[in-house]
Each structure stands twice: as structure tokens, then as C-alpha cells.
Amino acid sequence: MITPQANFMNRREEIQKALLSRSVGEVKFDPISCALYSVDASIFEVKPLGVVIPRSLEELVNLVNIAREYQVPLIPRGAATGITGGCLGRGIIVDFSVGFNSLLEIDIPNRRVICQPGLIQDHLNKALEPYGYRLGPDTSTGNRATIGGMVANNAAGSRSLRFGMMADHLQAVALLLSTGKLIEFGPLTLEEWRQKRTLQGIEGYLYSEAWRLKEEYSQEIQTHFPPIPRRVSGYRLDSLLETHAFNFSKLIAGSEGTLGILTQISLNIVPKIQHQGLCLIAFDDLNQAFEAVMPILSYSPLALEMIDDQIIRLGRESPSLRGKLDWLVGEPKALLIVEFDGANKDEVLEKVQRLQNTSIGQSRRLILDANDIKNVWTLRKSGLGILLSKRTYSRAVAFIEDLSIPPAQLAPFMKEFCALLKQNNKQAGIYGHAGAGCMHIRPYMDLREQSEIDLMRVMMQRVAELILHYGGALSGEHGDGLIRSWLNPVLYGETIMQAFRELKQAFDPYGLMNPGKIIPISDTLEHLRFDVSSNRAPFKTIQDFSAEGGFELAVDLCNGNGLCRKQEGVMCPSFQVTGEEKDSTRGRAQALRQIIHGQLPAETMTSQSLYEVMDLCISCKGCKTECPSQVDMAKMKSEFLFHYQEAHGYSLRTRLFGSIGKLNRALFPLKWIYNGLIQLKLFKMLQSLFGISPFRKLPKLAPEKFTTWLNSYRQPENMHSTLILFPDTFTEFHEPQVGQAAVRLFNRIGYRVIGIPWSCCQRPAISKGMLLEAKQGLTGLIEQLLPYLKKGIPLVGLEPSCISTLRDDLNGFTENGKEYSHLIYTFDEFLADAMSKNTITPTLKKNLSPPVECYVHGHCHQKSLTGMKPTETVLKAISGLHYHLIESGCCGMAGSFGYEKEHYAISMQMGEHRLFPAIRNIPKEAIIVANGFSCRNQIQDGTSRRAVHLAEFIEHWTTGHE
Numbered sequence: 007m008i009t010p011q012a013n014f015m016n017r018r019e020e021i022q023k024a025l026l027s028r029s030v031g032e033v034k035f036d037p038i039s040c041a042l043y044s045v046d047a048s049i050f051e052v053k054p055l056g057v058v059i060p061r062s063l064e065e066l067v068n069l070v071n072i073a074r075e076y077q078v079p080l081i082p083r084g085a086a087t088g089i090t091g092g093c094l095g096r097g098i099i100v101d102f103s104v105g106f107n108s109l110l111e112i113d114i115p116n117r118r119v120i121c122q123p124g125l126i127q128d129h130l131n132k133a134l135e136p137y138g139y140r141l142g143p144d145t146s147t148g149n150r151a152t153i154g155g156m157v158a159n160n161a162a163g164s165r166s167l168r169f170g171m172m173a174d175h176l177q178a179v180a181l182l183l184s185t186g187k188l189i190e191f192g193p194l195t196l197e198e199w200r201q202k203r204t205l206q207g208i209e210g211y212l213y214s215e216a217w218r219l220k221e222e223y224s225q226e227i228q229t230h231f232p233p234i235p236r237r238v239s240g241y242r243l244d245s246l247l248e249t250h251a252f253n254f255s256k257l258i259a260g261s262e263g264t265l266g267i268l269t270q271i272s273l274n275i276v277p278k279i280q281h282q283g284l285c286l287i288a289f290d291d292l293n294q295a296f297e298a299v300m301p302i303l304s305y306s307p308l309a310l311e312m313i314d315d316q317i318i319r320l321g322r323e324s325p326s327l328r329g330k331l332d333w334l335v336g337e338p339k340a341l342l343i344v345e346f347d348g349a350n351k352d353e354v355l356e357k358v359q360r361l362q363n364t365s366i367g368q369s370r371r372l373i374l375d376a377n378d379i380k381n382v383w384t385l386r387k388s389g390l391g392i393l394l395s396k397r398t399y400s401r402a403v404a405f406i407e408d409l410s411i412p413p414a415q416l417a418p419f420m421k422e423f424c425a426l427l428k429q430n431n432k433q434a435g436i437y438g439h440a441g442a443g444c445m446h447i448r449p450y451m452d453l454r455e456q457s458e459i460d461l462m463r464v465m466m467q468r469v470a471e472l473i474l475h476y477g478g479a480l481s482g483e484h485g486d487g488l489i490r491s492w493l494n495p496v497l498y499g500e501t502i503m504q505a506f507r508e509l510k511q512a513f514d515p516y517g518l519m520n521p522g523k524i525i526p527i528s529d530t531l532e533h534l535r536f537d538v539s540s541n542r543a544p545f546k547t548i549q550d551f552s553a554e555g556g557f558e559l560a561v562d563l564c565n566g567n568g569l570c571r572k573q574e575g576v577m578c579p580s581f582q583v584t585g586e587e588k589d590s591t592r593g594r595a596q597a598l599r600q601i602i603h604g605q606l607p608a609e610t611m612t613s614q615s616l617y618e619v620m621d622l623c624i625s626c627k628g629c630k631t632e633c634p635s636q637v638d639m640a641k642m643k644s645e646f647l648f649h650y651q652e653a654h655g656y657s658l659r660t661r662l663f664g665s666i667g668k669l670n671r672a673l674f675p676l677k678w679i680y681n682g683l684i685q686l687k688l689f690k691m692l693q694s695l696f697g698i699s700p701f702r703k704l705p706k707l708a709p710e711k712f713t714t715w716l717n718s719y720r721q722p723e724n725m726h727s728t729l730i731l732f733p734d735t736f737t738e739f740h741e742p743q744v745g746q747a748a749v750r751l752f753n754r755i756g757y758r759v760i761g762i763p764w765s766c767c768q769r770p771a772i773s774k775g776m777l778l779e780a781k782q783g784l785t786g787l788i789e790q791l792l793p794y795l796k797k798g799i800p801l802v803g804l805e806p807s808c809i810s811t812l813r814d815d816l817n818g819f820t821e822n823g824k825e826y827s828h829l830i831y832t833f834d835e836f837l838a839d840a841m842s843k844n845t846i847t848p849t850l851k852k853n854l855s856p857p858v859e860c861y862v863h864g865h866c867h868q869k870s871l872t873g874m875k876p877t878e879t880v881l882k883a884i885s886g887l888h889y890h891l892i893e894s895g896c897c898g899m900a901g902s903f904g905y906e907k908e909h910y911a912i913s914m915q916m917g918e919h920r921l922f923p924a925i926r927n928i929p930k931e932a933i934i935v936a937n938g939f940s941c942r943n944q945i946q947d948g949t950s951r952r953a954v955h956l957a958e959f960i961e962h963w964t965t966g967h968e
Contacts, residue, residue: 014078015055015096021076022056030069031060031105038615041600042593043083043099047390047566049403049453050091050488051535053605054081054099061105063188063269070267071186073098074516080184081520082263084124084152087568088159089390089404090487092262092523094533100267102154103571104585109133110270117275118177123154123268126573139275142169146387150571154268159485160238160260164309164386165345166442167235169276173242173259180270181258183208184518188269191254199252215512216254220246223505230498236410236444236482240494240524241506262485263520265513282308282347283354283374284382287367288338292424292436295340296417298366299440302344303413305361309345310441311386317437320392321385325631327392329875330381333373342367342440343386386437391634393435393448394565397555399536401565402435402448405462405489406469410482413443419476420445426468430461444482453536463531470496488533491526536562545602545611547645548777549818558602560642563635564595576628576866579896583915588619591629591639598642611646612653620646622912624900625773626866627810641818647775656776659697663902664774667766670707670739677707699910705740705943712742716749716761725758729836730794732812734805736939738764744804747961748833752802754965755840760799765790767808772815773901781819788816788823795826802836804957806868806937807901813871832868833937834956838876841883858963860889861928863921863945863953865938866896877937877956884964894921897936899944917948925949935959 014021022035034040035056044053055078060066073080079097086093093099107124114137121130127148131140144163145151151161157179162171169175178192187208194202202213224247231237231244238260245256255272258265287302289295295312302310318334318341321327346357355374362370373379385392393402411419427434427449438445449465451458470493473480480490480497495503506525513519521527547557554560570578570591580589587593597619600606610616625640651660662669673680683689690700698704713733729752737745749759765787771780791801803809809832817824831839860881864874874891881889898916903909926949928934934953936942942953954962 014076017076018055021072021078024072024076025056025058025069028068028072029065030072031058031062031065033058036615037606037610038597038619039588041606042587042596042619043101044094044600045535045566045592045596046086046091046093047089047404047568048091048094048487048489049405049535050094050533052091052094052096052488052533054095055097057099057101059101059104066100066182066267066269067186067188069098069100070182070184073518074184074186077516077518079518079521080267082123082154082158082267084155084158085126085147085150085568085571086566087147087151088155088484088487089407090159090481090484090489091533092159092485092487092520093155094488095520095522097518101587103152106154106269107152112137114139118272119275120270120272121153123152123157123271125153127151127153127156129573134275135278138278140278141273142175142276143172144169146390147568149574150568153271153273157259157268157271158262159483160242162236162439162442162444162483164311164383164439166439167310168308171236171259173245173256175274176253176255176259176271177274178253178272179255179258179268181266182269183266184514184516191258192272193251193253195251212254212512215508216246216257219243219505219509223502226499226501226505230502232412232477232479234410234412234478234482235442236439237479238481238483238485239479239490240486240498240502241509243502243505243509260485262487262523264510264523264525266519279308279347280349281351281354282345282379283358283372284379285344285346285358285361286333286371286373286382287342287344287361288336288369288371289340289342289367290338292340293417293421294367295342296420296440298342299413299416301364301366302342302361303441305344305346305357307344307441308347309343310439311343311345312437312440312445313341313343313386313389314436315339316433316435317385317389317392320395321388324388324392324395324634325636326634327385327388328631328873330384333378333381334385335371336369338368343382388634389435389437389446390448391565391567391569394567395563395635397559397563399454399559399562400450400452403451403453403462404448405466406447406449408438408444408446408481408483409469409473409478411443411445411473411476411478413441415476415478416440416443416445419472419478422472423447423469426465426472430465439482442482443478453534459531459534466493467496473497486524488522489531491522491524492529492531494524494526548648548781549641549645551641551818553817554638557642557645560638561595561598561602564592564599564633564637565635566592566596567634568592569633570629574893574895575632576626576869576895577632578628579624579626579898579916579919580622580912582895582919583912584622589622591633591637594619594623594639594642595637598646612650616646617650622909624896624898624903626896626900627814627870628866628896631870641815644772644775644777648777651775657697659906660774660776662696663905664771664776664779666770666902667735667739667764670735671764674707674711674739677709681706694907697907698905699907701910702905702947704905705736707739708742710742711764712738712745713761713764715742715746716759719746719749721749721758722753725753726756728758728760728799730762730791730799730801731759732767732801732803732808733762733764734803734808735764735766735770737804741939741955744955744957747955748802748804748957750965751957751961760794762790762794767811769807769811769815770901772811777819784816784819785822788820792823792826795823795829798829800829800831800836802831802833804833804937804955805939806832806865806871810867810871832872832876834868834880835872835876838879841879857886857888859929859932860887860959861892861925861932861934862889862956863892863894863897863934863936863941865936865941866900868937880956880960884960887963892921892924894924895919897921897938897941897944899940901940904940904944913944914948917944921945922948925951933959933963
């Protein structure tokens with residue numbers, strides 16, 4: 007086999023020019039792009055030569071031809087959710103997630119779909135849902151994993167007991183070889199296979215070589231390929247031994263892009279599961295859980311999964327699972343999740359009860375509610391991210407992560423394995439597909455220490471020996487990649503490795519296709535992400551990052567799992583629109599990592615290239631909750647902006663928006679003049695000169711400030727309690743009616759509202775990186791609030807972003823007042839809390855007649871800080887009200903972001919992603935509720951519908967309708 011020339015890295019500029027001179031798609035060779043694509047969800051980091059994003063077959067063929075000319079490796083990449091380093095390499099990364107992501111055909115009569123490799127698993131299932139079908143394999147990363155990636159590592163998922171692996175569903179593939187030849191592979195009879203051998207050219211040669219490998223290595227294949235439910239290690243040479251038919255696509259499954267590049271995939275689809283139910287079996291001992299696997303399998307479950315006590319404990323602490331673990335009872339050492347399905351609920355109930363009536367485990371609990379079932383699976387699928395959420399460099403490391411053992415041998419194997427862990431003084435998170443014998447095991451290691459790296463290698467060798475002894479495989483799901491390929495000779499022996507090399511040589515004679523995977527180039531663990539020799543540059547921050555373990559660990563918390571690439575929820579609204587890696591939390595964190603660890607120059611921290619990576623982060627805080635590792639990119643962005651602007655200066659627009667409260671206060675005496683000016687066309691032109699989009703309407707100033715009204719408003723006597731209503735900038739100067747409604751409502755339920763002078767929470771300054779001003783302003787504000795908080799008087803805010811600042815961002819600037827965060831509430835949170843304590847008198851319950859329809863959009867910080875449960879609690883208390891939570895992410899306005907000229911278009915695209923279409927489908931007579939001032943303005947601009955604050959809605963509808 008020809009090995010790619012080692013000097014291609016020295017011909018970087020020449021290769022880049024060649025790519026730019028021909029149509030190959032988008033070419034990215036800049037340092038930041040290379041940094042972004044140098045990681046996946048593994049422990050490796052390999053900087054590529056460059057990145058190409060093709061959008062057509064012609065561009066892809068051109069790329070392959072140039073790569074062959076310059077002997078540059080090609081590394082296909084989807085969402086990069088793999089944990090083995092399979093999509094990392096020194097050559098050119100080929101990103102299929104942007105331009106090769108179409109569903110080409112749905113063929114229901116033949117139960118088949120045809121798609122491109124970049125199509126996301128959940129997007130395929132969503133398209134199939136109206137027909138009652140779905141893809142069989144269902145990986146835990148389905149909301150971002152691509153079909154091409156799933157084929158590359160022969161993915162399976164939790165229900166492989168029924169649906170098997172991707173190879174079992176492949177009908178045909180189109181494969182582009184390093185020769186530039188595109189070949190379609192599909193099912194053949196043995197006679198058709200013989201005929202294919204007579205073809206001229208590369209296609210006939212491949213079929214002939216496959217036949218030769220079958221004949222020559224048949225005995226060795228039967229000896230060294232264990233008959234287990236889940237095996238991904240090595241090439242699937244055992245598929246050559248089919249006695250009645252042959253399908254080359256099944257050989258290509260699990261080949262990790264080392265044989266060629268997938269351009270089109272044809273898949274079987276399966277009917278959707280009609281009804282399902284769970285039996286949760288708790289164990290006080292881990293070994294007992296493994297011993298119960300075979301008895302449970304006799305009941306023919308759809309799935310049999312396991313999670314250990316570490317995942318259970320960390321899950322309870324995880325913000326991403328807040329409100330989703332009410333079904334979890336006790337503190338079991340291990341929990342087996344057993345799923346059954348049926349044609350109807352009665353059939354499912356009968357199956358689940360059969361298992362419940364046994365004596366297996368310490369307790370058995372039925373879960374039949376659809377929402378509870380969903381939440382159980384959410385915990386199981388979050389296992390990986392949860393284990394990586396600990397704020398320490400002793401991480402749950404994936405190096406023996408998905409070993410596969412015959413289920414009947416799982417208990418004795420795990421007993422020996424746990425003894426090995428104990429012998430090496432290591433703990434591990436343990437979870438996985440117990441019914442299929444495929445376990446995800448992640449020992450805690452600190453890979454900054456050479457001794458830990460040495461121990462990892464020793465443990466891998468010892469575990470490989472154990473696997474051989476029990477007839478298993480190194481990988482049952484995720485493949486070999488960089489982490490396990492070097493152990494394939496141990497698992498298969500030299501004869502089979504020679505067969506692997508001959509197969510690779512036949513398909514890839516130039517050695518360009520993802521080299522180093524399956525067939526190792528080296529037997530050393532190179533390119534570890536936490537290089538013990540890396541230069542960790544100290545970085546002095548304005549904000550205190552001690553809660554995150556320091557700025558370095560705050561960045562390193564990103565483990566690369568790519569959940570930020572999903573299309574639902576709040577996290578990464580910009581990525582949801584652009585699909586660009588640089589616009590994901592992972593991309594931004596990786597760019598910062600490269601600087602902190604000295605792999606990019608320190609001056610990159612204040613560079614324009616990093617600014618472009620951070621620019622579209624709108625500080626929604628979704629990552630702090632939805633990312634299992636709780637990466638706080640909003641906090642890191644504000645820190646970056648400070649240093650960038652200290653180096654390059656602060657624009658006038660930044661100063662204005664960052665001090666918007668002070669600007670409003672200065673303009674307020676001229677409110678009538680200001681309100682008239684902002685409606686003039688000439689003023690729109692002036693807006694544009696200041697970098698403000700002329701398509702935006704600036705909010706008018708109110709006739710009277712909220713605090714002025716409150717100071718003159720006569721509140722009822724004999725209130726049983728008091729509270730402070732925080733006068734945020736928007737309530738104070740633009741919409742005092744929101745504060746007025748809240749005051750009247752609080753009076754009705756027995757609270758006297760204490761008026762305090764207006765003072766900005768500093769959210770605008772923080773968002774704009776004006777951190778010194780923010781620190782000074784927050785210090786003064788807390789001094790103003792402390793006399794009340796020390797007396798136990800609660801502080802309630804109407805604007806969610808203000809409360810998130812005082813409860814969250816404040817900790818990065820001062821310790822003062824931190825102990826009183828429990829007294830700081832969002833409006834809906836305070837009402838819900840008061841209801842739970844029965845301190846609201848009289849009750850809010852009113853009988854609305856006729857019934858009222860209400861649709862609620864949650865502010866990003868509201869969703870991240872408290873979730874929407876408090877809002878639901880309040881709305882449920884109003885009799886006759888029918889409320890609906892709008893399935894939306896970020897509105898896209900994000901404070902001043904949507905007003906900025908260069909951001910206006912993408913701001914509106916964020917709104918169009920989910921929110922605007924949902925609003926347009928709301929009946930005209932229904933009420934729209936949105937607690938964020940920015941959200942209400944974005945809804946108005948994008949849909950011409952008016953939204954109101956929850957305080958306005960409750961006060962109007964519970965007083966105006968008796």
C-alpha cells in the first residue's frame with residue numbers, strides 16, 4: 007500500500023491554491039478553522055491541513071482528484087460525535103454536515119429511504135413520522151449524529167436487541183474511491199457476484215479481491231470473529247461468508263471512511279413502536295445487576311439498559327435534567343431499564359407486569375406514562391455527558407468505552423474488570439447496553455499526568471486480554487479510530503490483520519482514505535488532547551472563574567460531544583441557523599482551548615479571527631443548562647470581548663448599548679422629542695450610520711417612569727408581607743405598565759411592594775464586554791439591595807435577564823450578596839413558590855368565562871435559570887385558562903444583538919427557525935405571553951403580533967373576568 011507522502015504539510019499553500027483554483031466547495035485553511043476541526047468527542051486533538059465543505063458530487067470528485075495528485079489524506083466528518091478520534095487526521099477534513107445532508111427519497115411501499123451522508127438521524131425520523139416509520143438504530147446522539155457517521159461506525163443504539171446495527175439496515179451505498187471512481191454497491195446473489203468479477207476496471211477488481219479474501223481467509227475469519235450481538239472492531243470480513251447472497255455495503259459498514267467516501271446511502275426503515283412501557287429494576291449490588299441480564303432476556307424485551315449509581319447521583323445534580331427525574335426513587339447501586347412494546351397498552355402492561363412479578367432485583371417499578379418514559383431515556387442517553395460534568399481534570403475517559411462481551415459472559419467479565427479497576431485504585435462510570443453485552447465504561451483519569459497515560463495503556467492491554475478470554479470485541483458500537491486500532495493485532499492476530507491490509511489496498515491503493523484507523527500506523531497513543539508537554543499560557547481574567555475551576559478548566563469542560571449541534575432547545579441559536587462548526591459552543595470552546603494551551607499564539611485572544619468565532623454567540627445561556635458539562639460560553643464571551651476591546655477600542659455603538667439605562671435616563675426629559683424623531687426616515691439613516699439596523703424600530707420612551715408612578719401610587723393597607731420589585735431598565739423607561747400590573751397583583755395577594763431607585767443590573771454592560779463598568783455598577787447595586795436582603799425581604803424581577811445577572815453573573819464579580827441569592831426570584835418563580843407555601847391570599851384562581859387561550863414563549867435566561875415549570879404552575883392555578891408552551895428556542899433579538907446592522911438578518915433567521923412560524927399559527931383571539939422585553943419586540947417585528955408580560959396577562963384576566 008502506498009502511504010501518503012509525509013511532506014504534504016510542507017506544501018500547504020500549494021495545495022490550498024490548487025483547491026481554490028477548482029470547484030471543490032468551501033475551502034478553509036486558516037488557523038482558527040483548523041483548530042475547530044481538530045477535535046471530536048474523543049481524548050484526541052489532531053490539527054488538519056485544512057477543511058473543505060463540498061456541496062455537490064462534482065466538487066467532491068474534484069477534491070479527491072486533487073488529494074490524489076498531492077498525496078493528501080481525506081478524513082470524512084459528519085457531526086464529529088464519535089469518541090474514538092475516527093474523524094480526526096493530518097490531511098483534509100471533508101465536512102458533510104453542511105452540503106451533503108438531504109433526504110433524497112422516501113419509498114414507503116418498499117420500506118426504504120435514500121439519503122446523503124450528512125443527514126441527521128432525528129431529521130430522518132421526523133420526515134418518516136407521518137408515514138408511521140423510522141430508522142431502526144437509535145443512537146443516544148440522534149439529534150445531531152449523521153447517517154454517514156452511523157454507517158461509518160456501524161451504529162446501533164439502545165434497541166439493538168430488536169433492530170440490530172446499521173449494517174442490518176443497509177441496502178446500498180455509493181462509494182467514491184481514492185481513484186476518483188464512484189461505485190454503487192448493493193445486494194447480489196452469489197451468481198451475480200461471480201459475474202461482477204469479470205468486469206473490467208476497479209469494480210471487477212474489487213469483487214475479485216473480495217472473493218479471493220473469502221476463499222483464502224475463510225477459516226481464520228471463522229476462528230477470530232466472535233459471534234456476538236455487537237461487534238465493530240476491524241473490518242466486517244465475516245460478511246463475506248454469507249452462503250446465499252452478498253452485499254458489499256454491509257462490508258463497508260463500520261469501515262470508518264477508510265475504504266472510500268460515502269456519497270449516497272439506501273436504508274431499510276421499520277414501523278414505529280406503537281406502545282411501550284418500562285420496568286425499572288433497582289439493585290444494591292452492581293454484580294447482581296449483571297447476573298440478572300440473562301434471566302431478563304428470557305422475557306424478550308425491546309431494550310435492556312443499565313446505569314450505575316454515579317450517573318444517578320450526577321444526574322440529580324445536573325441542570326440539564328432539572329424537573330425530569332421525578333420518577334427516580336431511592337439510591338440504587340445500579341438500575342436496569344427494561345423496555346417492552348406492543349400493539350396496544352394492554353399488551354405492554356401484561357409484558358411489563360410479568361417481569362414485575364418476579365423476584366429479580368431489590369425492587370421493580372413500572373413506568374407507563376409517556377413523559378416519564380421519555381425522561382428515563384433522557385437520563386440514560388445523558389450518561390456520557392453527565393459523567394463529564396465534574397469540574398475537575400480527573401475526567402471520565404473513553405479508552406475502554408464500549409467493549410462488547412457475549413451477554414451470557416457479561417457478569418463474570420465485569421467482576422474481573424471491576425477487580426482490575428480496584429487494583430489500579432480507579433473508579434469508573436458504568437452504563438450501557440447490558441442486554442447486548444456492550445458496556446460503556448469510563449475510568450476517571452487525569453491525562454495531564456504521564457503516569458496516568460502510562461496506566462491507561464497498561465489497562466487497555468489488560469482489558470484486551472480479558473476480552474479475548476471471554477470471546478468479546480474491543481468495540482461494540484463506536485469503532486476503532488485512534489484509540490483502539492493499535493490493539494486490533496492483539497484481538498485478531500497477524501493473519502487477519504494481513505487480510506485487513508489487503509482489503510484496504512484493494513479499495514484505497516493510494517492510502518488516502520482516513521489512514522491510521524482500523525489498520526494502525528503506530529502502536530503508541532499520540533495526539534492526546536491534554537498533552538503533558540503543552541504550554542498552558544496563564545490568562546488573567548476580570549471575572550472570577552473559580553466556580554468553574556478557573557478559566558482554563560471552564561474552557562476544557564467542553565468534551566466535544568456536540569450536543570450544541572442539535573436543532574431543538576435553546577443552546578446555540580446561531581448554529582441552528584448557520585450549521586457552521588464555528589457557531590457551536592464546541593467550536594468556540596475549542597478555539598479558546600487552542601489559545602489557552604499554547605497551540606495558537608497568545609495574541610489570538612484579541613484577534614479578528616477569534617472575534618468572528620465568538621461574534622454570533624448571543625449569550626443565551628442555553629449551554630449552561632443544556633450542555634451536560636455546563637459550559638458557560640456566555641460568560642467566556644463577555645470575558646473575550648473585554649480583552650478584545652481593550653486591545654482594539656470600544657465603538658460608540660458598544661458604549662451606547664452597554665450603557666442603555668444611563669442613555670434612557672439622560673434622554674427621558676426629552677422623551678417627546680425623542681419619540682417623534684425615531685419615527686422619521688432621516689433618523690433611520692442616522693441609525694444606520696451608528697451601526698443600528700434601519701429595519702428596527704427603536705422602543706419609545708414612556709410618558710412616566712415606573713418608579714415615579716410607584717412612589718405616588720397608594721398601596722392598600724394591612725399587607726401581610728413585603729417584597730422589592732426590581733425596576734429594570736425596560737420597565738422603568740419603556741413599559742411601566744408591566745410593573746404597574748405586577749404591583750397591583752402583588753397587593754391583591756397580600757404583598758406591599760417596596761420602591762427602590764432605578765439602577766441597572768449591568769446585563770447590557772456584561773453582554774458588551776464592558777466588565778469594569780459592570781463590576782462597579784453591580785457593587786453599587788448590591789450595596790443598595792443588601793439592607794433589604796439581610797432582613798429576608800425577597801427581590802422579584804420582571805425581566806428574566808436581570809434576575810439571571812443577579813443570581814448568576816454576579817458571582818463572577820463579587821462575593822458580596824452571594825449568600826442571598828435564594829431571596830432573588832423571577833416573577834413567575836416567586837408566584838409559584840408562594841403558591842407552594844400557601845402564602846398567597848386570596849388565591850389567584852378565577853373562573854374565566856368564556857375560556858381563554860394563552861400561548862407562552864419562554865425567555866432564554868428564564869429557561870436556563872428556572873425552566874418553564876414555575877410559569878406552568880402559575881397558569882394552572884387560573885381556572886378556565888388553556889395555556890400552551892410554544893416549542894421555541896431563542897427569539898433571536900438577544901438584547902441589542904438584533905438591533906445591530908450586521909446581525910439583523912441572522913437575528914430574524916433565528917426567529918424564523920421556530921418561533922415565528924409557531925406564532926403565525928396561533929389563533930388571532932389567543933393571548934401571547936413573553937416575559938422578555940426583547941422577546942416581545944422581536945415577536946412584534948417578525949409577526950406583527952403583540953405579546954404581553956405574564957404580569958399584565960394575569961392582572962388583566964383575573965381582575966377583568968370574574
